[in-house]
Amino acid sequence: MNLTLVLFLIVVAITLGITGWAARRARTTVQFWAAGRSIKGWQNGLAIAGDYMSAASFLGIAGLIAFNGYDGFMYSVGWLVAYLLVLFVIAEPMRNTGNFTMADVLAYRMRPAPVRSAAAVATIAISASYMMAQMVGAGSLIKILIPGLDAALKPFFAWSLFGVKLDPSITMVGLLMMIYVIVGGMVATTWVQIVKAVMLMTGAVILTLMVLIFFSFNLGAFFDSVAGVKDKATGLPFTDPGILYQYGKTRVWGADKALLENVSLGMALILGTAGLPHILMRFFTVPDGKAARNSVGWAMGLIGTFYIMTTFLGFGAAVLVGKANICAKVVNGKCASAPNNNLSVPRLADFLGNHFFGTIGGEFLLAFIAAVAFATILAVVAGLTLAASGAFSHDFYVNVIRTHLFHGKVSEREQVLVARITAALVGVLAIFLASATGASTNAAALVAGLAFVVASSAALPVILFTLFWKRFNTWGAVAGLLGGTIATIVCYILGPGFSVNPPKNPIFPLANVGIVTIPFGFICAIVFTYLGELVSVDRLAEQKFHEIDVRANTGLGAEGSATAMAGGE
Amino acid sequence: MGSKFVEKGAARGAPAGPEPAASSELRTDGSRWEGLEETREFRELMAARWRFVLPATIFFLAYYFALPILNGVAPDLMRTRVIGSVNIAYLFALSEFFMAWILAWLYIRRANTVFDRLAEAVRRRGGAAFRRGQR
Numbered sequence: 001m002n003l004t005l006v007l008f009l010i011v012v013a014i015t016l017g018i019t020g021w022a023a024r025r026a027r028t029t030v031q032f033w034a035a036g037r038s039i040k041g042w043q044n045g046l047a048i049a050g051d052y053m054s055a056a057s058f059l060g061i062a063g064l065i066a067f068n069g070y071d072g073f074m075y076s077v078g079w080l081v082a083y084l085l086v087l088f089v090i091a092e093p094m095r096n097t098g099n100f101t102m103a104d105v106l107a108y109r110m111r112p113a114p115v116r117s118a119a120a121v122a123t124i125a126i127s128a129s130y131m132m133a134q135m136v137g138a139g140s141l142i143k144i145l146i147p148g149l150d151a152a153l154k155p156f157f158a159w160s161l162f163g164v165k166l167d168p169s170i171t172m173v174g175l176l177m178m179i180y181v182i183v184g185g186m187v188a189t190t191w192v193q194i195v196k197a198v199m200l201m202t203g204a205v206i207l208t209l210m211v212l213i214f215f216s217f218n219l220g221a222f223f224d225s226v227a228g229v230k231d232k233a234t235g236l237p238f239t240d241p242g243i244l245y246q247y248g249k250t251r252v253w254g255a256d257k258a259l260l261e262n263v264s265l266g267m268a269l270i271l272g273t274a275g276l277p278h279i280l281m282r283f284f285t286v287p288d289g290k291a292a293r294n295s296v297g298w299a300m301g302l303i304g305t306f307y308i309m310t311t312f313l314g315f316g317a318a319v320l321v322g323k324a325n326i327c328a329k330v331v332n333g334k335c336a337s338a339p340n341n342n343l344s345v346p347r348l349a350d351f352l353g354n355h356f357f358g359t360i361g362g363e364f365l366l367a368f369i370a371a372v373a374f375a376t377i378l379a380v381v382a383g384l385t386l387a388a389s390g391a392f393s394h395d396f397y398v399n400v401i402r403t404h405l406f407h408g409k410v411s412e413r414e415q416v417l418v419a420r421i422t423a424a425l426v427g428v429l430a431i432f433l434a435s436a437t438g439a440s441t442n443a444a445a446l447v448a449g450l451a452f453v454v455a456s457s458a459a460l461p462v463i464l465f466t467l468f469w470k471r472f473n474t475w476g477a478v479a480g481l482l483g484g485t486i487a488t489i490v491c492y493i494l495g496p497g498f499s500v501n502p503p504k505n506p507i508f509p510l511a512n513v514g515i516v517t518i519p520f521g522f523i524c525a526i527v528f529t530y531l532g533e534l535v536s537v538d539r540l541a542e543q544k545f546h547e548i549d550v551r552a553n554t555g556l557g558a559e560g561s562a563t564a565m566a567g568g569e
Numbered sequence: 570m571g572s573k574f575v576e577k578g579a580a581r582g583a584p585a586g587p588e589p590a591a592s593s594e595l596r597t598d599g600s601r602w603e604g605l606e607e608t609r610e611f612r613e614l615m616a617a618r619w620r621f622v623l624p625a626t627i628f629f630l631a632y633y634f635a636l637p638i639l640n641g642v643a644p645d646l647m648r649t650r651v652i653g654s655v656n657i658a659y660l661f662a663l664s665e666f667f668m669a670w671i672l673a674w675l676y677i678r679r680a681n682t683v684f685d686r687l688a689e690a691v692r693r694r695g696g697a698a699f700r701r702g703q704r
Contacts, residue, residue, distance in 0.1 A: 070658060074637065077665045081633045087673055088622045092680075220653040227654035240648045241640040241658045248644075259641030266637050270630075290685060297677050304666045311659075547602040553614060554688040556605075556695045 026185030045298020050193030063341030065314020069238030078269030272452030275459030458484030475532025484521030
């Protein structure tokens with residue numbers, strides 16, 4: 001039996017074991033959505049790291065660095081620094097005023113039905129693009145790393161649905177994430193994320209150490225050999241900026257295009273994190289604001305350490321394996337297929353294992369890293385499924401349709417049942433869409449180019465204004481959420497997009513659209529707040545500002561952990 | 570009724586944004602919060618928070634965007650090697666991590682000592698008005 005397959009099955013067994021244990025802790029809404037608010041600060045820190053660092057981080061960034069040198073590192077920098085915004089203005093206020101979803105905070109001040117509906121649209125746009133990227137990535141990864149599994153499953157997928165053939169690997173990942181979320185809710189999702197964070201850190205530390213041992217811990221020698229690797233097109237050494245972003249070549253809107261792309265990317269990375277629904281949701285699982293704050297501290301320690309290691313993995317792969325040898329099919333040590341930068345880390349693992357422990361070592365390390373990547377994807381998609389189903393069931397179904405339109409009371413039991421059903425629907429839809437798009441998608445670009453941009457253009461302005469701007473009202477909130485989402489999608493479709501083979505002269509010149517859509521989202525929210533005032537004064541929004549202001553900053557009246565609550569009632 | 574309304578909304582995990590019920594009830598509720606907002610303790614808390622958060626945010630945004638902008642505007646400077654083959658661009662990028670960690674540590678330290686103490690004072694005041702909700 002294939003070693004990789006064995007390790008995959010171990011990951012599956014551990015995570016399903018966690019889910020079984022968590023099943024009894026997913027009965028009430030506060031358990032299902034917020035793990036009973038009983039996750040400790042450091043545990044949540046690990047879970048945030050597990051929720052956040054996706055395949056785009058582990059395989060994507062290291063791959064970019066391995067193929068383009070220094071410029072790929074910009075993703076690492078942005079994705080860590082972003083947490084300062086989360087720490088300063090988001091984490092504690094979220095915990096102090098929210099309940100289960102991002103929209104809960106908005107609905108505090110605004111008319112619930114329109115803002116919840118608009119927030120659900122933004123949440124689903126973010127989660128869907130994020131999830132697609134992860135699942136497509138998982139599909140191609142499994143096909144390459146354990147070809148046997150995909151082939152063995154193939155006969156069961158010989159049918160097609162509405163002309164779409166389901167992809168066996170994508171379907172398997174989709175089914176697993178559905179089981180975690182439906183059976184174990186937030187408790188299972190949290191612990192799957194914690195296990196994944198530990199595995200990912202272990203894998204990255206082992207590989208980094210092996211790279212350093214290879215160079216006898218001589219960092220000077222390591223960077224000398226990195227500088228010895230030259231980019232073919234530009235002639236620049238891999239330690240220099242300018243390979244991925246070729247500065248001074250083309251001009252757009254009277255400025256350097258590469259510079260605009262890089263700044264635009266930076267804006268989305270640094271502002272988007274604070275608007276990601278699946279990350280915001282994590283802050284509802286801890287007992288209080290202090291724990292929320294401390295969990296960000298833990299997460300930043302882990303995430304930062306990991307992202308610094310991406311340079312050793314990426315540069316290591318560039319030096320030790322080489323761009324020409326990183327591809328899916330290696331025959332007699334030579335590449336028999338097109339280079340694929342997502343495989344840089346697995347190929348590096350193969351090389352290092354081989355170098356230090358012979359053929360078996362190479363196989364084992366490769367299998368281990370493949371299992372880490374698999375666990376990474378599973379943990380992230382589980383968090384995304386939970387966030388998307390929260391938007392569907394808690395925000396839209398329970399609070400808009402049932403409570404608002406039909407003035408009904410929805411029982412605890414029904415709420416959890418609906419949550420499970422929507423999680424299943426989200427899962428099926430994700431499997432279907434990911435199978436339909438297939439390998440034409442550039443995963444890392446899709447995440448950074450779309451999900452983070454919608455988060456920073458639609459969700460962030462509205463969250464910030466709700467918490468800090470007294471005059472903000474329902475009009476502004478709805479306009480910000482919808483305007484930011486629509487602008488991003490439109491610019492994205494008109495731009496070079498996420499295809500592996502982008503069009504030559506797109507209408508919108510930049511691949512990173514944030515530099516236009518983020519200001520647009522903020523302006524929409526501001527302009528429509530004033531326009532809305534002319535139509536009707538949203539007195540409630542202004543009155544409630546005093547309440548949200550006190551609550552967000554002091555935690556007064558915030559719900560404690562489930563156990564403490566039971567004692568108090 | 571006002572205080573009960575607040576606790577129930579959060580405790581039940583029912584729709585969090587307590588939806589507007591009778592407007593009279595709302596007004597009393599709102600004015601209580603407004604009263605708390607005007608206490609000396611709360612003003613001190615907000616002043617202390619913003620004194621840290623505002624300059625820290627401006628600093629980290631400026632520091633962060635300096636990196637891509639310098640890479641684009643002054644590539645030759647950034648490619649200058651300082652320690653062996655390690656150039657300014659890499660050291661700058663690395664320094665961003667330490668900048669983020671140090672700012673986070675400073676914030677958490679300040680919050681655990683200063684902000685939490687002030688927030689506790691506001692909560693004690695609020696506790697009298699709202700009976701419960703200490704956390």
